[in-house]
Every structure is written in structure tokens, then in C-alpha cells.
Amino acid sequence: MPLSIPLLLRQFARALSGALLVLAALAAHAGEVQVAVASNFTAPMQKIAAMFEQDTGHKAQVAYGSTGRFYAQVKNGAPFDVLLAADNETPQRLMEDSLAVKGMAFTYAKGKLVLWSAKPGVVDESGSVLRNGRFDKLAIADPKLAPYGLAAMEVLSTLKIAQVVEPKLVRGENISQAYQFVATGNAQIGLVALSQVSLDGKITQGSAWVMPGGYYTAILQDAVLLNKGLGNPAALALMDYLRTDKVRALIRTYGYDN
Incomplete structure (x- = not known):
């Protein structure tokens, strides 16, 4: 026997309510991460940021510039959670300066x-x-x-x-x-x-x-978790996301090795 229109509307309302609850739960757990990114990595990072938000619900707020400038800014208290440098020396220096979390750096690209x-x-x-x-x-x-x-x-x-x-x-x-x-x-x-x-x-x-x-000396580009990012789930999620096969494959399309 066909369902009545009022019953169909009630079932649709319950389904919609459930979907909204799921979305609300995802939004409650979504966060934001402040990322400093070496300017050579601008194009791939723009795509990665969009993918990251779609896949995790977290939003990456990205600033682009020179690695040397970012180092100086972090030393002066800039509120970044994650640095994607154009080398592996700057993240190491930040860890030695106790401005980044030791053991939380890895090479995300070879330029x-x-x-x-x-x-x-x-x-x-x-x-x-x-x-x-x-x-x-x-x-x-x-x-x-x-x-x-x-x-x-x-x-x-x-x-x-x-x-x-x-x-x-x-x-x-x-x-x-x-x-x-x-x-x-x-x-x-x-x-x-x-x-x-x-x-x-x-x-x-x-x-x-x-x-x-x-x-020239190999350009090993390292990502590092800065101190501010240690208590930020979105920052930790981004560090993990950068190492996924999906992202690594995207990075290679831009001429990098990884």
C-alpha cells in the first residue's frame, strides 16, 4: 500500500534531522590551523588546503612567504601552528630553539x-x-x-x-x-x-x-609542528594529512619528488 504524503514528510524530516545532527557533530570537532608555507609551494598548498577541509572538516589558514622571514616571525611570536619550509635546516633550528616540537618534522617534498x-x-x-x-x-x-x-x-x-x-x-x-x-x-x-x-x-x-x-645541494623541504600547534587537533590532522598517499601523489604532479 503506498505511503501517505504526511508519513513521507515525517520520514523525510527524521532523515534530515539525522543528517543535520551528523553535520553539527562534524562542525563541533572541526578546527582551524594557521600554516606558514614557503612560497614555492603556493600552488600545491592551495589545492591541499581545499582537499584538507573537504576531507577532515578542518580549515587551513595559509600565509605564503620566504622561509627566512617565517623563521624570524616565529621567533618573534607569530601565531603559526605549522611551518612548511623550503629547506630542512630551518625546522631543525626551530626545534633547537625550543620553538617547534622535537621529533615532529618530516620531508614533505624535494624541490x-x-x-x-x-x-x-x-x-x-x-x-x-x-x-x-x-x-x-x-x-x-x-x-x-x-x-x-x-x-x-x-x-x-x-x-x-x-x-x-x-x-x-x-x-x-x-x-x-x-x-x-x-x-x-x-x-x-x-x-x-x-x-x-x-x-x-x-x-x-x-x-x-x-x-x-x-x-646544487638537494632541496629537502620539511614540515614541522610549531609549539602552538601541539594542542591543536587541526594542526596534528594536517601533519598527518600531508603524509597521505593522496597528497603525496598531488605534490609529485607539481614537479617535486617525495
Whole structure:
């Protein structure tokens, strides 16, 4: 016998009420985590933050910048729960300074450096433009603040051209600013993060030469739980989430190893 409309409405109301209770319970347990993220990791972190909220209910409030700046900010009391650095030395220093939780650091990505021009045909597969000096400006991140800038200087030293190109260097505070110098044409070429100009293993714009690994010290990017995050379930959840197969696979699509 068909159910009456009033009975159907009552059943629907009970089902809706149950769903709302579940959502309310999830919301009650949802939290927020303040994350400082090295600027080279901007694109993947934007996707990870959205996935993290969808999968866990927790929200990640993210600030992007240079690792050196974040180190100084944390030392001065900045309220971050988690740091995703562009190196493994800064998290270690923070743990030694008793500003991060010892034993709560791990490598979430291994970065790669690339010589890049916003224009096709400027950079060939051997990066000859860097050696022949046929450019006006070379953009790098500030080596005093950004691990990618330090790696860039190592490349120039390896190629024995550091002194020759010094007058042509323009330094961004972080790798994002170095990228912008090239993207806007203020520098013809730049040593930037592969993640900024590639997706799924392909250069998405301009022309590029991926630096051979032996040209610079491996860029091991570590995440670390800061002291403020120790009592925050959302911070602990993010640290776990970054190590999931789902997230590791996403990170690799941006040209990182992990």
C-alpha cells in the first residue's frame, strides 16, 4: 500500500534531522590551523588546503612567504601552528630553539630548480643562454632569506659564472617574487622553482632547462609542528594529512619528488 504524503514528510524530516545532527557533530570537532608555507609551494598548498577541509572538516589558514622571514616571525611570536619550509635546516633550528616540537618534522617534498624564461625559445635544453651571458637580468630569490636563492647561487658557482653575472642579478624576497620578475618581463630569465612553471611533468609556459641535481645541494623541504600547534587537533590532522598517499601523489604532479 503506498505511503501517505504526511508519513513521507515525517520520514523525510527524521532523515534530515539525522543528517543535520551528523553535520553539527562534524562542525563541533572541526578546527582551524594557521600554516606558514614557503612560497614555492603556493600552488600545491592551495589545492591541499581545499582537499584538507573537504576531507577532515578542518580549515587551513595559509600565509605564503620566504622561509627566512617565517623563521624570524616565529621567533618573534607569530601565531603559526605549522611551518612548511623550503629547506630542512630551518625546522631543525626551530626545534633547537625550543620553538617547534622535537621529533615532529618530516620531508614533505624535494624541490627542483629550473632556468626559466617567460618567452618560448629563449632557454634551450642545455641552458646555453646562462653561460653565454646574452641576457640583461637574471632573477633569483634572495639567498639570505630563501633556500631556492641559495641553491641558485650554488648553480652559478658550479658553472663558474657567479662573478660574471653578479651585476645582472635581481633578487626577489622569495621565489614567488623572483618568478614575477621573469613573468612580467623585468628579467629575461630566472632560476625559479620547477613547481611554478610545470604541471604533470610538462613546462606550462615559456621555455626552461631543469637544473641537473648535481649543480646544487638537494632541496629537502620539511614540515614541522610549531609549539602552538601541539594542542591543536587541526594542526596534528594536517601533519598527518600531508603524509597521505593522496597528497603525496598531488605534490609529485607539481614537479617535486617525495
